[in-house]
Amino acid sequence: MSSLLRLSGVTLVRGGRTLFEGLDLNLEPGGALHIGGPNGSGKSSLLRLVAGLLQAERGTVERARCALADDKVALDRELPLGRAVALWGGDCGPALDRIGLGALAEVPVRLLSSGQLKRAMIARVISARAPLWLLDEPLNALDSDGIDRLGKVIAEHRSDGGAVLAASHVALPGTWQRMELGR
Amino acid sequence: MIAKLIRRDIRRGLSGAAWLPVAFFLLVATLVPFAIGPDAQLLIRVGPGALWIAALTAALMPIERLIEPDRADGVLDQLSLHGLADEGTAAAKILAHWLSFGPLLILAAIPAGALLGLDREALGRVLVSLTVGTPGLAALAVMIAAVTAGLPRAGALAGLLLFPLAVPLLIFASAFSSQGGSSALLLEAAISLALIALAPFAAGAAIRAART
Numbered sequence: 001m002s003s004l005l006r007l008s009g010v011t012l013v014r015g016g017r018t019l020f021e022g023l024d025l026n027l028e029p030g031g032a033l034h035i036g037g038p039n040g041s042g043k044s045s046l047l048r049l050v051a052g053l054l055q056a057e058r059g060t061v062e063r064a065r066c067a068l069a070d071d072k073v074a075l076d077r078e079l080p081l082g083r084a085v086a087l088w089g090g091d092c093g094p095a096l097d098r099i100g101l102g103a104l105a106e107v108p109v110r111l112l113s114s115g116q117l118k119r120a121m122i123a124r125v126i127s128a129r130a131p132l133w134l135l136d137e138p139l140n141a142l143d144s145d146g147i148d149r150l151g152k153v154i155a156e157h158r159s160d161g162g163a164v165l166a167a168s169h170v171a172l173p174g175t176w177q178r179m180e181l182g183r
Numbered sequence: 184m185i186a187k188l189i190r191r192d193i194r195r196g197l198s199g200a201a202w203l204p205v206a207f208f209l210l211v212a213t214l215v216p217f218a219i220g221p222d223a224q225l226l227i228r229v230g231p232g233a234l235w236i237a238a239l240t241a242a243l244m245p246i247e248r249l250i251e252p253d254r255a256d257g258v259l260d261q262l263s264l265h266g267l268a269d270e271g272t273a274a275a276k277i278l279a280h281w282l283s284f285g286p287l288l289i290l291a292a293i294p295a296g297a298l299l300g301l302d303r304e305a306l307g308r309v310l311v312s313l314t315v316g317t318p319g320l321a322a323l324a325v326m327i328a329a330v331t332a333g334l335p336r337a338g339a340l341a342g343l344l345l346f347p348l349a350v351p352l353l354i355f356a357s358a359f360s361s362q363g364g365s366s367a368l369l370l371e372a373a374i375s376l377a378l379i380a381l382a383p384f385a386a387g388a389a390i391r392a393a394r395t
């Protein structure tokens with residue numbers, strides 16, 4: 001099968017500072033890559049670059065359709081959780097159940113805790129039905145049950161032929177390839 | 184996606200403070216007789232222009248909630264990930280903004296015209312000029328909301344940008360409202376259309392440039 005993400009010779013410059021140069025990266029279906037590195041090494045910027053929200057200075061980015069969960073919730077605060085997630089892709093009931101939010105579908109987003117918001121963002125990623133997932137610090141604010149569920153969701157996504165690119169400075173559940181930035 | 188976005192924005196526009204610009208519009212219209220005095224002839228002469236100034240200031244009110252909340256919350260990023268060009272997002276927002284602001288303002292012009300003692304004919308002209316001009320005003324508002332999104336003191340800056348750019352619209356709209364004449368109306372329509380055509384591209388470029 002062809003790869004879901006291919007970066008060749010990518011250089012990213014932000015605010016006059018080169019974050020990384022000549023980066024090559026390849027993700028096949030079923031693959032999972034954990035990007036590590038110290039704060040400010042460009043992990044989040046790499047995800048935004050892959051998402052098409054930043055432009056590379058040099059090099060090419062080819063990718064399949066992707067879904068992004070970064071530090072921005074992108075869910076309407078005044079709406080019940082179910083309807084807010086549904087804006088980003090049809091029926092989100094199963095996605096909410098899988099991440100353990102099924103019982104909260106009628107609760108307005110503004111009342112959710114930060115851990116519940118993190119789960120809601122993962123539900124949003126699931127219901128976007130994109131082959132490539134981009135997760136920025138996915139474990140932040142999650143409790144142990146949330147981490148277990150996220151691990152399962154990622155494993156199922158990979159066995160369905162999806163791929164995951166995650167940036168985190170802590171270990172992630174499951175088996176991951178690792179890549180360090182800023183070394 | 185674009186239909187979903189339009190529906191969502193209309194719902195947010197109407198459920199939020201949709202009445203606020205309208206109340207503001209009526210308030211400014213109420214102030215005019217106090218400022219000018221009760222001379223009916225004079226009021227009829229300045230009334231249509233005063234209503235347009237009121238409409239312009241009312242258009243400024245919602246600017247800060249048109250683009251900035253969606254930028255800060257990542258909604259604009261997600262729309263781009265769902266394959267919507269930033270220009271498409273801007274166009275959808277212009278349409279949704281006009282639908283949740285224009286018709287209400289046009290309706291509010293009826294009691295406002297009565298406050299200024301406008302006769303049927305003059306009121307009819309004001310309503311026509313608002314119908315033609317408010318879409319352009321909505322496009323301008325979204326464009327300026329996108330340009331100022333994320334800046335400190337965006338509200339004040341938006342006023343400084345909006346009023347000069349709205350001057351051509353104001354000139355022909357109030358000329359038609361007070362004297363009639365199809366050429367003033369045609370020019371107003373041309374400016375309104377030009378704003379509608381330009382705004383999605385300017386706003387889309389501004390949304391892209393604001394991404395960091």
